[in-house]
Amino acid sequence: MGPEGLLDGAIVLVDQGKVREVGRFEIPSGTEIIDAHGLTVVPGFVDAHSHLGLSPQGLGLDDATEHTDQITPHLNALDALDPVSQSLRISLEGGVTTSALLPGSSMSFGPITEQITVMPGMASILKVKRFYPVIMREKAGIKMAFGEQPKRSVAEKRAAPVTRMLIMAMVRENLRAAQAYMGKKDKGAAEFDPKKEALAGLLTRKYPALVHAHRVRDIHLAMDLRDEFGIDLVLHHVTEGHLMADEIAKRGVPCAVGPIAYTRRGLELANLTLAGPGILARAGVKVALISDFPTFPSHYLPIHAGMACREGMPYEEALRSITINAASILGVADRVGSLEPGKDADLVVFDGDPLGVLSKVKMVLSDGEIVFNAATACAGKGDAR
Numbered sequence: 001m002g003p004e005g006l007l008d009g010a011i012v013l014v015d016q017g018k019v020r021e022v023g024r025f026e027i028p029s030g031t032e033i034i035d036a037h038g039l040t041v042v043p044g045f046v047d048a049h050s051h052l053g054l055s056p057q058g059l060g061l062d063d064a065t066e067h068t069d070q071i072t073p074h075l076n077a078l079d080a081l082d083p084v085s086q087s088l089r090i091s092l093e094g095g096v097t098t099s100a101l102l103p104g105s106s107m108s109f110g111p112i113t114e115q116i117t118v119m120p121g122m123a124s125i126l127k128v129k130r131f132y133p134v135i136m137r138e139k140a141g142i143k144m145a146f147g148e149q150p151k152r153s154v155a156e157k158r159a160a161p162v163t164r165m166l167i168m169a170m171v172r173e174n175l176r177a178a179q180a181y182m183g184k185k186d187k188g189a190a191e192f193d194p195k196k197e198a199l200a201g202l203l204t205r206k207y208p209a210l211v212h213a214h215r216v217r218d219i220h221l222a223m224d225l226r227d228e229f230g231i232d233l234v235l236h237h238v239t240e241g242h243l244m245a246d247e248i249a250k251r252g253v254p255c256a257v258g259p260i261a262y263t264r265r266g267l268e269l270a271n272l273t274l275a276g277p278g279i280l281a282r283a284g285v286k287v288a289l290i291s292d293f294p295t296f297p298s299h300y301l302p303i304h305a306g307m308a309c310r311e312g313m314p315y316e317e318a319l320r321s322i323t324i325n326a327a328s329i330l331g332v333a334d335r336v337g338s339l340e341p342g343k344d345a346d347l348v349v350f351d352g353d354p355l356g357v358l359s360k361v362k363m364v365l366s367d368g369e370i371v372f373n374a375a376t377a378c379a380g381k382g383d384a385r
Helices: 086-093 148-155 164-186 194-203 216-229 241-250 276-283 298-310 315-320 324-330
Strands: 011-015 018-023 040-043 045-050 096-101 106-108 113-115 121-127 134-145 209-213 233-237 255-257 287-289 347-350 361-366 369-373
Touching: 045 287, 045 298, 045 324, 086 096, 086 298, 086 361, 086 369, 096 298, 096 324, 134 194, 148 164, 164 194, 164 216, 209 216, 216 233, 216 241, 241 255, 241 276, 255 276, 276 287, 276 298, 276 315, 287 298, 287 324, 298 315, 315 324
Parallel strands: 045 096, 134 209, 209 233, 233 255, 255 287
Antiparallel strands: 011 018, 040 347, 096 121, 106 113, 121 134, 347 361, 361 369
């Protein structure tokens, strides 16, 4: 996924957790050799939108969705993380070595109902490890949600907001209050306010707004908000993005798309199509595919990329969507997303096409350490995934 593209018969030299050289060269004496002849080696996968480690039971995110307040930009998803969650191990064994951890949104079965507040909190980026995750970026973006789901979260309580008008008014009101706070702070006349402090980081472009927006109308609102306040924006889910792909591309907004293998339930997903990521990519939009775990298991990322490829997304673009594109959107492409000298030695070894449903992961390395080896995995346990 680097500028050299796909390499045949290459050697990847790893030293002290970093990729030192890629290509054909004489292997230094004394080097431990992992023979991947006949296998396929790709960068560790990057999931740009996940709730990994936040869901101890089923699909609920009890500790990562604060429903008592619609505006909580100061809350951090890390504070809800279970660092020894089985989901982290299973994700890693599927080749996901980096994951964005977002707060919200809770979901339950019977009927399936997703509920999310207008501004759930701060996202972080994790390097998924064998025993304990490592924080790559503690403050990686403030999640916001537009559309039907913030309205649904308060419907039974008859509380605000129940319209898109009020959702946007609440967001603007809090951003303007943060601008005023910044002005007072510069003069030494502001008392510390954790909410406004978090929004100040957004307004000074330390991190982007990660806006949950499925429909065309909400995508428009998010892009207009970006222009109004001069903030950085990443669109998440983008279910109807294919209907306005050229405009998204023209405005240069990256998209974390998905999960794409889903039923068309409700207004938000009525226009869902597996062809969506390919349409966006061909228009020139930087696309990352996401799992939105626990909506879908994160180790299904390469399968989702394969389905998008089947429906018209160029093969290398599909692979980029879960490697270098995702890393770039998260702001960590200097460390992960491709096999290039100086980057973290995160590698996944497959026995076939990494985007093929029949291919199996043979080995995973994170920072040069073998964290999963199918050949030595405990026999008789079956596939825990």
